Amino acid sequence: MNFESELHNGNFYIPECIKCLKVVWPPSEFCNHCFGEISLKKKAHEGKIIEFSRQDDMYFCLVEFDEEIKVMAKIPDTPKIGQTVKILKCGISNGNYFFQVI
Numbered sequence: 001m002n003f004e005s006e007l008h009n010g011n012f013y014i015p016e017c018i019k020c021l022k023v024v025w026p027p028s029e030f031c032n033h034c035f036g037e038i039s040l041k042k043k044a045h046e047g048k049i050i051e052f053s054r055q056d057d058m059y060f061c062l063v064e065f066d067e068e069i070k071v072m073a074k075i076p077d078t079p080k081i082g083q084t085v086k087i088l089k090c091g092i093s094n095g096n097y098f099f100q101v102i
């Protein structure tokens with residue numbers, strides 16, 4: 001399993017080191033702590049909004065998963081700091097990861 005090919009299919013897995021069990025973010029082939037191999041064990045479910053901003057008519061928020069991973073995501077409704085959100089859609093567009101949460 002490869003992080004990017006899974007993300008491309010709409011599955012956001014958390015990359016984790018098989019040796020030291022740390023979350024490896026940004027995703028890479030090897031752990032940045034111990035150079036162990038990476039596995040995709042679990043899917044990211046719920047995240048928490050840390051920050052948000054408004055651009056035109058859309059809200060973008062910084063969402064934290066597993067206290068290690070932070071991604072920018074689009075959100076349809078007015079976000080609140082600390083709000084729990086779920087991933088509605090994710091993928092890769094023009095080489096960039098994108099996320100939509102709800």
Ligand SMILES: [Zn+2]
Nearest residue numbers: 017020031034
């Ligand atoms: Zn490691």
